[in-house]
Amino acid sequence: MYNLTSRRAAGALAVAGAATLLLAACSSSSGSSSSSSAASPAGSAAASSAAAPSAGASGSPAAAGASCPSGTTIAFVMGAEADPFFKAMKVGADAEAQAKGVTLVWQGDPSVYSPATQIPIVDKVLATKPSGLVLIPTDPSALQPANDQAVAAGIPVVNVDTHVNDQSKVTSWITGDNNDGGAKAADALATAIGYQSGKSYQVVVGLTSPTATTNTARLAGFKAQLAAKYPGIKIMDVAYSQSQPSVANTNVSNWLTKYPNLNGIFAIDGTNATGAAAALQAKGLTGKVALVGYDAYPQNVALIKSGVFTALIAQDPAQEAKLAIDDLTQVICGKSTAGIQKAVTIPNVVLDKTTSAADLQKYTYVQ
Amino acid sequence: MAASAPAAHPKTASRLRELVSNQTFVLFLVWIAMVVFFTAANHIFFSSDVAGNILADWGPLMLVATAETFVIISGGIDLSVGAITGLSGVVAAFAMQDMTTAGQGATLTLIVGLLVCIGVGLLVGLINSLLINYARLVPFIATLVTLGAGEGLSIVFTGGAPIGGGPPQAISLSVPWLGPFSTPVLVVVAITIVCWLYLHKAKFGRYTYAFGSNSFATRAAGISTKKQITKIYMLSGLLSGLAGMFFYLRLGSGAPTTGAGLELDAIAAVVIGGAALSGGVGRLSGTIMGALILTTVTSGLIIIGVAPNWKQVVVAVLIALAVSIQALRRGEGKAS
Amino acid sequence: MTDALYEVRNISKNYGAVTALDNVSMKVRAGEIVGLVGDNGAGKSTLVKCLSGVHQPSSGEILLDGQERHWRSPHDAIQAGIETLYQESGLAPQLSVGANVFLGREEMKPGILGKLGFLAQKSMDARAHADLERVGIAVPSSNRSIAQLSGGQRQAVAIGRAVAWASKIIILDEPTNHLGARQAGEVLHVMRAARDQGLGVIFISHTLPHVLEVTDRIVVLRLGRVVKDAPTSTFDQESLLGTITGLIAD
Structure with a gap:
């Protein structure tokens, strides 16, 4: 009952499968080159006048004595509550709010980072008439009206991490410098592989998505630093993990096979770091291939000691929150904007074997 | 009413014809073609190392695809397999972290982790079957509910970050030692064989096919379809939980995002393998090849340096062709 | 009465x-x-x-x-x-003739294999063939699927199954x-x-x-x-x- 038709169809399946592969192969070059021309983020040029990473204690000029009346409330609307990055930020915000004697109202969607869920939250928060607002806009355009509405109601606003398009009405924008983090990763990688000019080295980069702004900023900083200081280091491949460590693991496992002389890996965020670390351990290449990761998840921080990670680049969300609270209390209670800068970038921190235990603990993201 | 048996063909000719019309064999040829293509593009592809990489991806996919094979043959669908994989891995990771912190031995800790994965899987599978049997939700909706709840719980429990701190020996268990085969992969092979026997040779599989083929006839034959549904979805949960443990051993941690979208890969493997979403049709051997093809494409594209996003395109083409072959055959079946 | x-x-x-x-x-x-x-x-x-x-x-x-x-x-x-032949087909089209005749009354393999749930398929196929013949129905080999039979043959299997049991x-x-x-x-x-x-x-x-x-x-x-x-x-x-x-x- 199975005649020629099904046989022909079977053949077609084989041919078409192979044809698709060919098609994929042909367009590969265009695919990978496009990512290299990713626009360098506007933030990279921003004044980085911020305190040094160790400046946690020094604080901002606002510390100068403005005491707040009881009932002063600062609303903090962030992106997604479940993200360890924001959890770490909350620790900093809580501590500083307590120090300044203000009430902190911490709000945000439990898990979704989206303007659709954030806008109603901002509206609800504004209805309670807080004294000040810290806003992490999940979209620069979509949150502009809510942002301006707050200012119009006499509520001062500070943007943290991300910002709205028109910052003329915003008291300050405080963010981590991802571009600088990428450059630091390049330095750490070059040091780990013992870079000598004139020699050539191979590295790969694991990304999460082609559009995430933190990813593109870190990659741009990484590439710029390689071009400026380490021209012998060549990026052989990049791939995307879609936030899944197992996908990152597959990518890195195959790269380790494909490039037997691979010198280093830059894992651009926490999930890529986790996947790459497991691949190195499974292939027995710990210490033989340098691995610079990003984000101080506790389990990755633990792997610095065992040498799986050459270095981890960490952001300092607690410090960002602290500065934001300081600025707002100064404006609300001190009635002054003196010394407050419109844009502050806090450099990322390098964690490696030389980092003290206390600092490791300080920068490890809270879970 | 009586029909004479088909006239006897020369044995070899009919055997050849059977082979060519056999979806698994066709897929085997496709797979060989892929291996040849990737090897031609980069000779390093044809290595035990790459085979190990492919099998490391194949293992967990095969577990959930096996689960999905049973479910789809029964005429249902299980969208929660990926969420179960993630959730079980996360819950087990917490248990193993606690035990390791408390100074328990690695072997005991890993066994407990395995049992936790199995337990979480069985529990979610049981919930799925209760939703289908008693809340009268269709499987698509019932498992969509547990998919959402499972993924949500994983993120809530972990705060979005991978949970490590378990026995450091975990990853070393995932290192291939028998050629490209690691211990977890060998376990998956063994589980696949047992599942093949139960699907094709045992009463459990017979009822699974019967239910997907004609649920009314199955009930009318005195078979408890509620019991069968409960067994099928709990098996699906169990296998998905094992996939969670597989990923844990591979990553040395349980990540909440692990398994996200895995249900789609599993369904793709099953459909490419020749099963029909309408139920009653499918072979586990087809699913084995479907899963192998998907994971071979993944590694192959990385090795030859093509953006892995092309995998989706290749998979889409394979699904379209697999389904149209099925439709062609059905047409022939009616005509003959 | x-x-x-x-x-x-x-x-x-x-x-x-x-x-x-x-x-x-x-x-x-x-x-x-x-x-x-x-x-x-x-x-x-x-x-x-x-x-x-x-x-x-x-x-x-x-x-x-x-x-x-x-x-x-x-x-x-x-x-x-009490056996019933339903108007809606009481047969599973994708299963074989033998599997349909024995649906719900499967014969298990002897010994431990049977206890583990494995079917005595060959014996069922042979018995299905014999049972159908006994009630006067001749169908092609028992391991064909119902979907491959004509409408009359399907009905014959359904009736044969009911009468046989x-x-x-x-x-x-x-x-x-x-x-x-x-x-x-x-x-x-x-x-x-x-x-x-x-x-x-x-x-x-x-x-x-x-x-x-x-x-x-x-x-x-x-x-x-x-x-x-x-x-x-x-x-x-x-x-x-x-x-x-x-x-x-x-």
């Missing part, structure tokens, strides 16, 4: 406000073919489902061998020796639908053979000539009630049709 093998007394079945069966009584004796006829919506299918254990009547009694029985599921009825009662819901004259004739022949074996046969059909040809007694349903229950010899095609449609007074 006496020796009713299978009997329902005053059964009613309501679906919400709708009364599908209203105080229906009927019986079938061993070695008797009873025709059950009625227009669409008369309640034939509902009655069949009550008789076969798919539905439970809202009220009334079901008696087998004079004993009151309550079917909680088709399984109970099957266990008691029935120990007391066999209920056939529209078994001659969509069959050619020759194939329908064979179905009627199988029914007679079943009666001659001492089974009670309930034959539901729209095809009045078939009913008149093969049955011993005819029960006419209209709007959920039994409007006539009389020996077949008292009907001709016209009077039967008139009773069904209500043109002839009850």
